[in-house]
Amino acid sequence: MRVMKLTMCHLYPELLNLYGDTGNVLALFKRCQWRNIQLDVIEHHMGDKADFKDVDIFFVGAGAASEQSMAVHDMKNIKANLKDAVEQGKILLAICGGYQLLGQYYQAKGGNADGLGLFDFYTEPADIHFVGNIVVKTEDYYLVGFENHIGKTYLNGLKPLGQVISGFGNNGEDKTEGVRYKNTIGTYLHGPLLPKNPKLCDEIIAIALKNKYNIANLEELDDSLEIKAREHILKSMGQK
Amino acid sequence: MRRILAVIAAKMTSALAKLTGHQGTNIGGELALRLCPDILTWFGSKVKDKIIFVTGTNGKTSTNNMIYSIIRQSGHSCVCNQLGANMNSGLISAFINSSTLGSLEWDYACLEVDEASLPKVMAHIKPHIIVFTNIFVDQLDRHGEMDALLDKIKTAIKTSEDTVLLINADDPALVSLGDGLPHMKYYYGIETETDMGSKGLARDSVLCKKCGNRLHYNYCYYGQLGHYTCQKCGFTRPVPDFRAFLEDKTGKRKLIVWGKDKDFIVETDININDTYSIYNTLAAASCGALAGNTPETVLNGIETYRPQVGRMEKFYIQKPITLNLAKNPIGFNESMKVVSRDSSLKTVAIGINDLPQDGRDVSWLWDTNFEILQEVDESIYGYILFGQRRYDIALRLKYAGVEPEKLIIAENLEDVVDGIVKSESDVGYILLNYSLLFDIQKILKERNEGNETYHVPSVS
Ligand SMILES: [Zn+2]
Numbered sequence: 103m104r105v106m107k108l109t110m111c112h113l114y115p116e117l118l119n120l121y122g123d124t125g126n127v128l129a130l131f132k133r134c135q136w137r138n139i140q141l142d143v144i145e146h147h148m149g150d151k152a153d154f155k156d157v158d159i160f161f162v163g164a165g166a167a168s169e170q171s172m173a174v175h176d177m178k179n180i181k182a183n184l185k186d187a188v189e190q191g192k193i194l195l196a197i198c199g200g201y202q203l204l205g206q207y208y209q210a211k212g213g214n215a216d217g218l219g220l221f222d223f224y225t226e227p228a229d230i231h232f233v234g235n236i237v238v239k240t241e242d243y244y245l246v247g248f249e250n251h252i253g254k255t256y257l258n259g260l261k262p263l264g265q266v267i268s269g270f271g272n273n274g275e276d277k278t279e280g281v282r283y284k285n286t287i288g289t290y291l292h293g294p295l296l297p298k299n300p301k302l303c304d305e306i307i308a309i310a311l312k313n314k315y316n317i318a319n320l321e322e323l324d325d326s327l328e329i330k331a332r333e334h335i336l337k338s339m340g341q342k
Numbered sequence: 343m344r345r346i347l348a349v350i351a352a353k354m355t356s357a358l359a360k361l362t363g364h365q366g367t368n369i370g371g372e373l374a375l376r377l378c379p380d381i382l383t384w385f386g387s388k389v390k391d392k393i394i395f396v397t398g399t400n401g402k403t404s405t406n407n408m409i410y411s412i413i414r415q416s417g418h419s420c421v422c423n424q425l426g427a428n429m430n431s432g433l434i435s436a437f438i439n440s441s442t443l444g445s446l447e448w449d450y451a452c453l454e455v456d457e458a459s460l461p462k463v464m465a466h467i468k469p470h471i472i473v474f475t476n477i478f479v480d481q482l483d484r485h486g487e488m489d490a491l492l493d494k495i496k497t498a499i500k501t502s503e504d505t506v507l508l509i510n511a512d513d514p515a516l517v518s519l520g521d522g523l524p525h526m527k528y529y530y531g532i533e534t535e536t537d538m539g540s541k542g543l544a545r546d547s548v549l550c551k552k553c554g555n556r557l558h559y560n561y562c563y564y565g566q567l568g569h570y571t572c573q574k575c576g577f578t579r580p581v582p583d584f585r586a587f588l589e590d591k592t593g594k595r596k597l598i599v600w601g602k603d604k605d606f607i608v609e610t611d612i613n614i615n616d617t618y619s620i621y622n623t624l625a626a627a628s629c630g631a632l633a634g635n636t637p638e639t640v641l642n643g644i645e646t647y648r649p650q651v652g653r654m655e656k657f658y659i660q661k662p663i664t665l666n667l668a669k670n671p672i673g674f675n676e677s678m679k680v681v682s683r684d685s686s687l688k689t690v691a692i693g694i695n696d697l698p699q700d701g702r703d704v705s706w707l708w709d710t711n712f713e714i715l716q717e718v719d720e721s722i723y724g725y726i727l728f729g730q731r732r733y734d735i736a737l738r739l740k741y742a743g744v745e746p747e748k749l750i751i752a753e754n755l756e757d758v759v760d761g762i763v764k765s766e767s768d769v770g771y772i773l774l775n776y777s778l779l780f781d782i783q784k785i786l787k788e789r790n791e792g793n794e795t796y797h798v799p800s801v802s
Pocket residue numbers: 550551552553554555572573574575576577
């Protein structure tokens with residue numbers, strides 16, 4: 103049997119590592135492993151040269167403001183490479199602070215920080231802290247998670263990842279959550295995102311397999327615990 | 343003699359109440375009060391050095407216990423109502439419980455006093471220092487009850503003109519209370535902007551007690567606490583005598599308290615999720631300094647206070663069961679290391695709640711190394727997961743590589759204890775965060791078959 107192999111690049115894990123982000127990496131790793139797919143996780147650190155030709159999935163996590171701006175500064179060196187990858191339909195998953203910094207700018211209180219400008223969305227400072235459980239409806243399923251941010255992100259015409267059913271989402275105003283462009287997913291959901299949203303996790307794996315091996319179907323896993331965990335959250339939020 | 347008899351009678355009643363399964367907190371005090379109505383005044387006169395009251399809406403018990411810990415570090419004897427019984431009878435019980443018939447004298451008394459009971463208590467005892475934590479509007483109805491309470495407190499304090507007031511500068515209600523009193527006043531406050539979980543909530547709602555105008559906030563920490571000013575009449579947050587600075591690092595937070603002339607500096611690490619304890623610790627440190635303690639004594643007092651509850655507490659219910667409080671990745675990793683070093687067949691119960699005092703965001707579970715347990719999987723009979731975030735931990739363990747069959751979800755605390763007791767394991771461990779601690783500790787104490795529970799040195 104041929105062992106399928108995928109590669110994920112964790113961008114700046116030394117800077118962007120708040121809020122249990124490694125849980126997303128772990129979920130991807132385990133759900134590949136349970137299907138006998140090998141997932142190699144490589145790390146891209148500050149000052150590293152771009153070496154992304156084998157990368158199927160890019161991951162960028164959350165971080166505090168100062169770490170965000172250090173990451174953006176260094177990321178400018180790999181912006182063109184990331185842009186190519188995004189346009190080719192490779193997967194880029196960006197969470198919270200990692201999501202904000204991909205836009206034009208993100209304004210924290212008392213300061214203005216340039217984003218990477220990979221996308222046209224932008225983030226303004228919020229007066230209140232958006233914190234709590236959140237439920238989002240995408241075209242195919244509900245996402246559950248936890249948000250914890252003080253930025254209001256405006257998509258500027260881009261497509262959201264989904265509609266907020268309960269919680270704040272991008273800005274607490276327009277009911278949008280996250281961004282979806284080709285196979286780039288930006289979102290405020292952490293908690294972390296993927297263990298509790300196995301369908302999204304599997305969608306990412308499936309896209310990566312399709313890109314690399316042109317294989318469409320993915321072996322089913324026993325997700326009964328994940329399903330119960332989701333039901334528990336939805337119930338506690340009065341969504342069920 | 344009548345008083346001594348009252349003490350003896352009360353002590354016996356308390357003991358009897360305990361034997362018959364009643365909580366003995368107040369019952370002895372109520373009896374003593376009936377036998378001898380001026381007993382609280384008499385107890386007060388037996389305190390040689392200082393009597394300290396802690397009052398306010400939130401944080402009284404922790405602050406008071408921390409002050410007690412500081413006084414004990416300074417080598418003085420001290421009465422303290424540690425259980426949080428803070429009416430007259432509760433205070434009398436505290437004196438009775440810490441009295442031996444050979445000695446009815448103390449150096450200090452640290453007493454937590456319910457803010458509404460302050461007038462009654464002060465009719466009997468005049469404290470040297472009153473520490474005010476905060477007065478929260480949201481716990482009172484809005485129709486003037488707050489002002490009535492503040493007036494009552496003011497009247498009570500006026501009966502004791504030598505009392506020194508230690509006031510939270512960040513609380514406009516308390517500061518305006520102090521402004522109306524001629525007493526000697528000291529203030530404590532937080533200087534660093536920090537999010538205490540409800541940022542901005544007060545912004546529109548707090549009115550100036552002097553002129554009724556809406557207060558303007560530069561920083562808002564929690565409820566009405568923050569850096570405020572009235573742009574109409576000039577009422578403003580006083581410059582604190584004891585100033586707290588916070589330094590946040592990943593997973594860690596440092597609290598630095600400065601006295602006025604910077605001759606008093608205390609630095610201590612606190613849990614980053616435990617924002618409630620910032621004010622408690624600051625108030626206790628300020629009070630410790632005001633009572634004349636050195637920074638070393640204050641620091642030792644604060645640090646010996648903290649680990650006392652639920653740290654590796656041992657019980658025996660058909661098998662040894664160890665209870666350990668852990669609130670963050672570092673604490674959990676350390677407790678799991680202790681569990682993994684025990685080679686007996688174990689049931690491990692893990693409980694996580696997400697109430698404000700626990701930290702609402704539990705994503706730190708994924709920064710915690712649950713693989714420590716997975717590595718000794720063959721010595722773990724099963725896991726019991728409980729608390730509001732029971733499914734989060736179950737998922738975390740699944741992704742750490744634990745077989746889902748080993749994961750049992752418990753819907754209530756009795757089931758947790760039953761699950762451990764009835765399982766085929768030789769020992770049980772319960773690791774949990776703060777708001778679950780006291781309820782499960784109560785069940786364990788009730789069912790405990792050993793003598794007293796005992797503590798081994800803290801690991802986290
Ligand atoms: Zn005013």
